[in-house]
Amino acid sequence: MKMEEGMQLIDENGKFNMEGLQDFMTTTEFAQSHLSYAIVAIIGSQSSGKSTLLNQTFHTNFEEMDAYKGRGQTTKGIWIAKCSDIDPFTIAMDFEGTDSNQRGEEDTAFEKQSTLFALAVADIVLINMQWPRLALAMQLLAHIVEFSVSLVPHVEFETPLEYLETALLEDIEKIWVTVTEPETHESALLSDFFKVEITALSSYEFEEEKFKQQVAQLRQRFVHSIYPGGLVSERREVEPASAFSIRAEMIWQTIKDNKDLDLPDLKVMVATVRCEEVSEEKLKRFTSDKDWLAMKEAVQAGPVSGFGGKVSSILENYISEYDMEVNYFDQEVRNAKRGQLLSKALMVADISFSFGAGLYHSIDGILVVKSFKARLEESLNEGQEYAASIRLCSESCIHEFDQGCEDAAIRQSGWNASKFREEVIFYMLSELVPMYEKQLTHALEKRVESLIEAGERDTWASIRDLLECNTEATVSEFSDAVASFELPSSAIDTKLQHLREYARNIVEKKAREAADAERVLMHMMDRFTRFFNLDEMPISWYHFTTEKNIDEIERNALSASLKFLSIIAAIRLDDTPDQIENVLFSSLMGRNVPSSRDTGIRTTTDPLASDTWEEVSPKATTLLKPEDCKSLWMKFKENVEFMVTSARSSQDARRRTRREILAGLAAGVVVVGGVVAVGPAAAVAAVTRPAVVTAFRTVATRAIFRF
16 A cells, blocks of 8 residues: 555545555554654635645645546545655644535535544634635635634644735734633634734746745745644643544544544543553553563472572563653653553463462462471481470571572563462461370360369369469470560460460360260269269178168268269359359258358258359359259269169168177077087187178178169
């Protein structure tokens, strides 16, 4: 395509040729001119020589009217062409005649639309006015003035007609006065909107040579037009050439849709579209960059030395290119799109970063934690002190983590490793907690279980002392070990609190295990048996049977068992007294309780017919409700009843035997197992015979348990 011949930008039906315009911009390298360009448009009556004037002035090759074929419509729609040998890069726009007979007198829509388009797009508007058709030209000029007042930017145009310069200037002033102005411009002058220059040219048909000489002089007015002193040196808010296609299409569509032509809004829209195009193009180039692809492949296998610096350098090239290409667009828009470009590029890079180099700061801190655990285990196996080993191993691992992050970080991301660093340290800290949990478990479980089973009066006081002593020792040791961890005190305090709660949970767990109904019943039976048979083992059963009071022994055994029940009824980890023991003894033992203290409880209702304990500390944890205790006691009493009854029967039998022996002694005769012995010596021998002792033990054993 020879761009001097031009291409049709908008056809006679108003269709915008975007594809052709993009080809035009690529072929002419228009986009590379950035802000160094100018747009010149020419409007005027049909067959007034507009195309000829452009061709002669700018060395373009628009189609011209053939006078021998009649004065018909030559240019249809709007055409553009590159001007030859003019600095800056200049585009000429040739418009269809404004009073085309072919369109008809009533079809003025395209005329108005194209005129407004010329004013909105071009830096310089040439109005070609011929003397024979001056009235029509003045009518067009009035339209131009009215359109221009409604536009926000400053509009400049050139009107080549020097012959009637004075008259034209006066008429233009009159037009300005009669135009209805927006309120924002009601006091504005014509010169605030227009830079008017009038140039007279000879007739091309009758004075061709003179015309060409004058056009050559006119052409010089467009050389360096944007430089200081040039025709449009004072133009403002120029958009980059790369956005011309987008801007032109948007303006034309706005005009076609009969919307208000708000050029500032269009400027933002154009900037948005163009900056987004550039952004996407740079992102595409970045993702297909051979150096980046090589880095991406390498990092899949693991951390790559200098990853961050290398990727930063690649990314910087494309960001810089973006900045250069959109430098002249709306700052707010270009900055926003730059941020999007950077964000998308970093997202692509961070995917690889997380697979490879990013493992240094991955959310689970796998590498650091594994290294920490391995080094700590090795140090402890070598016999190093625990807290010192933790400090040395943690400091070493964090130092390596910091170096890895510094090496892997992408500069443009503004990434701060502190968050990930803190997470890694936190996970290292978390790895230590199970070790100290194990230490607490070892120190508490067996001893708490033993204390509960012993069931002494000071059981819970002993458990409290044990819990506090071991918990504080462990917490202190843990605090010393993690003193070098660079974490907020709140994070460490959370772990310390966890250890305290863990220790308490050990106690509560063991207490709940002991409070199982079957286990409680077993311990009560065991305690009763121990107390009930406490003095049964001496060799002299003869002495036992004559002096021991079974009722008293039973009361003591029952009291010991009930004492255990009161201990296991609730967890008391605070030193607040309660009435559980008093309630149980008052309700279950009554007047038979051998107590050294006054329970002070007198009630006609059953205090055990409830599921809560009165006067129990809010911090205490109920293990057995009052009704549960009553139920267990009733079952317990049933189990020990046979033992007590058997003991009483055995005692009565022994008393009878003793009476018979004493009576026989008095008579000098003793009958033992069908054998008759005579005299005191025989009686004494009979009493101590192994057979008699064996028989006693058999009776006692049968009386111990019945479940």
